[in-house]
Amino acid sequence: MSTCDSLTKGLIVSFDGLRPDLISPELTPNLCRLQSLGVTLSNHRTVYPSETRSAFPSFVTGATTGRHGMVGNKYVDRSVSPSRYIDTADAVLLRRLDLESGGRLMSAPTLGEILASAGRSLAVLATNTPGTTRFFHHKAEDFGHVRLSGHFREACTPDEVLAEAEARVGALPPEPPKVEPDTAGQDWITSAFLEVVWPKYRPDVTILSYGEPDVTSHFHGTGALPTRGIIAHCDRQFGRLLDWWEVEGHAAGVQIVAISDHGHITGHTRVFVADNLRDAGFRPGTTPAPDVDVVVVPGQVGALYLADRSEKQIARLVAAITRAPWCGPVFTRAKNETEGVAPGSLGNHLVFADHVRAPDVSFCFRADDRVDPFGLDGGTFYDNNRRTGLGVHGGLHPKELAALGIIAGSAVSAQGSVSAIPSGICDFAPTILHLLGIAQPETMTGRILHEVLKTGNKGVIDVCSEAFDARLGSFKQVLHRVHVGAVTYVRGGTAEG
Known part of the structure; x- marks a missing residue:
């Protein structure tokens, strides 16, 4: 198949917060079935912060x-005066911020924008938060593309497609309480894709995102019975997609x-960062x-924004937190190729987090x-109002950075194979565009996953x-x-002392 075959389409299915080491024939038989049909990226990771x-x-x-420029789930926006907190x-x-900024909410073009400029379409179906759902294609309404939330009407567009989906599949289910695994939403978006979006609209690329097991892990624990139950449920819904793909999608x-x-690790010791800073003389x-x-x-990755952003004050702040037993790796703006401006810190460019919105100190x-x-490795200090033993993420532990990656289809090389070459979440968009015959913009830092493609270079990869x-x-x-060649991935970070 040519990499610019006009018949090529893509379906990306996401499982929010799923640790790859929880994939098993007993718990996730359908993901294992996909592994047998394609290539598993066994050395795959996400970005920092792992939010x-x-x-x-x-x-x-x-x-x-x-x-x-999305430097965290929450950040302080200093582009206005006074500064404002953004969730x-x-x-x-997010829509208001994008319009206010003249379309520059994101500092790099997105897959939906790139596809639209090439006359192609991106559809999104997701059960994540309304903001996450919008992030998958934050300009969908500008191009008439489909974006459906499994719960939130404010994240859906166009109205007529939502009406079609509700008429066919049923009304949008309400968001369940956080302590209850979300089964209804996963069922709804799966049915909406199979019964409405694919049959009628045939998008060139579809992102279908299950918002679980992330929420259940946060409220019950990463290996807890409710979390394993929602993983199995999402896998069954994925099985419906895989059945369709084997019968119809692959041929299309x-x-x-x-x-x-x-991924997730387990919070074992609660701390109070604000109290520690107050004791050190901060307000x-x-x-x-x-x-x-x-x-x-607030969040599992520390983001500290100073009113006084001088190097002296940043150094004072870093000195205060590095004395605490809960402090892990610390980053500030770069002083040189390695160090941050504060003694003891590394430059935030080393974790590719050097944006104008970045905090003065991140840790x-x-x-x-x-x-x-539950028998899962990886534990951490944390700062939230929940009990110990629950799933958290955001930092640089390898199990937080570890992410799922499986690819199958006519463009993929050997079925049932494993690629141990390091890869990352930034690599999927360049690879999708490559398969569609669309050039990737210079803003992309990811690489085309040639090693898993039939047409890829199978030579030695440095x-x-x-x-x-x-x-x-x-x-x-x-x-x-x-x-890997010219592309760099963060493997992890540790701290002691």
Whole structure:
């Protein structure tokens, strides 16, 4: 098949927060069936921060956080005065921000925009938050493309397609309480694709995103029975898609990809970052205010925004947090090719998070390899109001960065094979565009996954590793990266002392 075959289409199915090591014949027989039909990316990872609304923008832009600008699930917007706190879960707010900025909410073009400029279409069906659903194609209404949420009308467009789907499949189910696994939403978007979106609209590329098992992991634990139950349920819905693909989709030129945006580790020790900063003489708050000198953005990845952004104040802040036992790797704006401007910190460019929206100090909570009660490795300090033993993510532990990647279809080389060559979430968009015969923009930092394609170069691929470290007193951090040709992936980061 030519890489510019006009019959090529794509279906990308995402399982939010699914750890690849939870894939098994017993729990996920349909994902295992896809593995037997395609290629598994066994050394696949997401971006830093390993948060949903940084990772999925990386997926659709093919670019790291520093390129697309979604620096976290929440951030402080300093482009206006006074600065404002932004929660990207809000789809209506994201639309307003994009319009206010003249279409520059994202600092890099997205897959939907690129496809539209080439006369192609992208459809989205998702059960994630309204904001995440919009991020998959934040300009869908501008191009008349389909974007359907399994719960939230404000994230749906066009109205007539939603009406068709509700007439055929049933009314949008309400979002369940966070403590209840979301089964109805996954069923609805699967049926909407199979019964309405594909038969009538035949999008060139479809993103279908199950918002689980992420939420259930956050409220029950990554290996808990309810979480395993919703993983199995999502796998059954995926089985409906795979049945369709084997009967119809494969013959129609659809390449099918299964992904996740990040993994989870287990929170074992609750801490209070704001209290620690207050004890160190700072005046912390969760939103910008006249009496706040450091905004502590809520989340599992630490994002600290200073009112006084001087190097002296940044150094004072880094010195305060690195004395705490919960502090993991720390990043500030670059001083040189390696160091950040504060002693003990690394430059945030090393984790590709150097955007104008980036916090003055970002940090991971210190993580370790302890085994949780469910037999899963990876534990960490955390700062939220939930009990210990629950799933968290955002940092640089390898299990947080580990992500699912399986590709099958007529363009893929050997069925049932495994590729151990490092790859990442930014690589899917360039690969999809390559298969559609569309040039990728220079903003993309990902690479075409030639090694899994029939038409790809099967020569030797140069892979090499590197490490960076920084110290302050007894605190030491180490960042690990790996290069595949000209593309660099973050492998993980640790801290001690």
